[in-house]
Amino acid sequence: MDGLNRRGALKAGGILGAAGAFTLVAPTVRAQPWTWSPQGSVAGSGSGVDPMTVWDPEADQLVAGLIDRGEVPRVNELLRTWTTNGQALPAGLPSDLRDFMEYARRLPQWADQAALTTAIEFNKKRGLYLGVLYGFASGMMSTVIPREARSVYYSKGGHDLKDRISKTAKLGYDIGSNNAYAADGEMVVTCVKTRLVHAAVRHLLPQSPHWVQSADESIPISQNDIMVTWHSLPTTVMKHLTNWKVPIPHHESEAFLHSWQVAAHLLGVRDEYIPKSWPDANSQSAQVLDPILAATPEGAKLADRLLGLGANIDFAILSKPVLGAFTRFLLGDKIADGLAIPREPVWDPLLQVAWGPFIAVREGLLSAVPPMSDPYWLLDEFLRKAALTYLAELRLPISIELPTMNRDM
Template sequence: MTATDDDTSMDALLHAGDELADATVAALFERGEVGTFNTLMRYVSTAGSPLPDGLPDVARDYLEATRVPPSWVDWGEMERARLFFIDNNVHISTALSFAAMPACYVVPRVARLLSMTHGLSYPSKRMAETGQFTVHLMQPDAFEAGGKFVPAAQKVRLLHASIRHHLRRDDHWDAAELGTPICQQDMIGGQMFFSMLVLDSLHRLGVHMTQEGAEAYYYAWRVVGAMLGVDQDAVPKSLDDARLFLDRYMVANMGPSEEGAHLTRQLIDLYEEVVPGTLFDPLVSALIRYLVGDTCGDWLRVPHTAWDTVVRTVPHLLNVLETIEDRSPLGAWALDRLGHLTTALELSSLTRGRVMHYAIPEQLRKDYGVSDAVPRTRRWTPPPPSVG
């Protein structure tokens, strides 16, 4: 594919949405059925549950069409991804929180959209929803009857469509300049942040990963993307191709913005509130800056702290802990349990103990805001940057 072909493809993705979800949401608004849908869907939280009586027909058709994962899913690979997550859950949570989330704010149009749709002052709702969504994905029964991931994915997909609907209808978005809100290009970019960028961050932190584990984790997010309406013909299939797309996406789109800096400040304040006491508060900024790099850190106005040097020792500490885990079954068990408890505590702190519900906003309001199964061989290293 030539550079011109790449440009044409990226431009097409910038102006494409999600036809199925967009049509469903448009019909719900046209018929005045959004309130009814939201009320009834609060009772649908597990896969296989009977759909409630009175559900609008267009919503019922959508839920039936999206109730199963893609036919191409390799369930062995998904199990490897789940085991990888169990083995690295605290590290993955750290990478999601301190790298993937801030990376979203480095794309000005994404930062603008986020600031318009969930409020600058309350990023905890989106953080809690993201954390809960990821935990649902990595449960053994995620795609089985009784699992919570599929209904969550169905609702998130409609939530994205509702944001597109509002911004287009209310003329709050310059589509000629910015493309479609939550366009295919940004959805794939987000998928890269939560998969490829997370793997990059784990490597930077010194986490031991196998090639098989890294590939399985990336594969799981391809499945997630398919469930969220991402065009799979445009999604990179391998880690090498993912590197090419992520580099191209970031070079074309990243930069400073007031919204990005404001969102980052609110995110830092949120994390500092979760961290007990005040002694370790500067570690939050230092870790974000370390993982996203100084250029992005400057764009996001992440403050320099005395911890900037200290945080560079984290990979050495994690390397020691990972070595213990590699060599000792008891050590592996203890660290896995610690990771599970840490992730649970972080999610509990963000949700305040509540279950997060995904609903279609009727208007945009300011307050809306790998284990023993995979041998530890063939250590994974990220593909090199494709642009220089």
């Protein structure tokens, strides 16, 4: 395997930099063998092969060729004009890329248009909670997914976190936008471009001595890794909404799941790994996500920058300490301590005690009577501004581009 050889050669050749000094130990293999059954997937059956050993061969080979032949700048220029789902691909693309994209942009046979429409309604209704949860539950969680943190840190986008966040935010925005998967929406375009970017990263990162030194794998972004990150998005968001007792009708919750199932398919995940229901998603998440969460030096740096973003919106209510307390509240002490987030004597207990009643009041399930009314307004202000922080990173137009190199360290 090329990646493996290159990794061995780099290590043996002593090309490794000081980055090695940072490396913390992370699990290299599963603690338990892969047992999640494809019967719990949208495909309903499958080989049962461990997704940690599966990448995206069609896209990977194609994009590696584009990079090696120096065709990426031209492709990026052409793809900048491809922005909406229903739009024809631009003329002039290499024919193998065009063929692949025509195939990759098709919605799966099992896509359910009615459910996708319901998902849009759900996103509209719950935009505020979704904004804050994508940003501070999923976003912060991504910094304690060791493989993702390292890939992001050492890839080209790692040097400009703000830019990277705005691009990832675009996916959260597109999936929640009015026409997500419709002809005038952008979700299909975003997913297909992201699939190509991930293929580029698989080719490039094994050439980074810094990544090679810190990584516990030879090729990044396996199908397992994509599902890990996927669970940090919809599965985690739905877990919090459920814990907060936000009333969500069954068909809306199913529709939200469906919109993310379609996204996983378009990102190149095999149907046999895409959970068919929330219980199946939760059981897969318990196997792939929960056991691997751990702080790394790279993740801690990314988290620190993420916590600093709020100050641009409102220094007082979105200061690093307040966002840190919210992260601790959402993700727990183990993760917060791992990221060296200080404890907050006021906000930690306030969130623990008042968040549940605050949501109940917002949802009309409880009336705000003193002494609840003061924390209510404070938390409401926080909720609105925190969601805005995340959306403010979304400076349109954003163009997702294939990288041609790793981060310049």
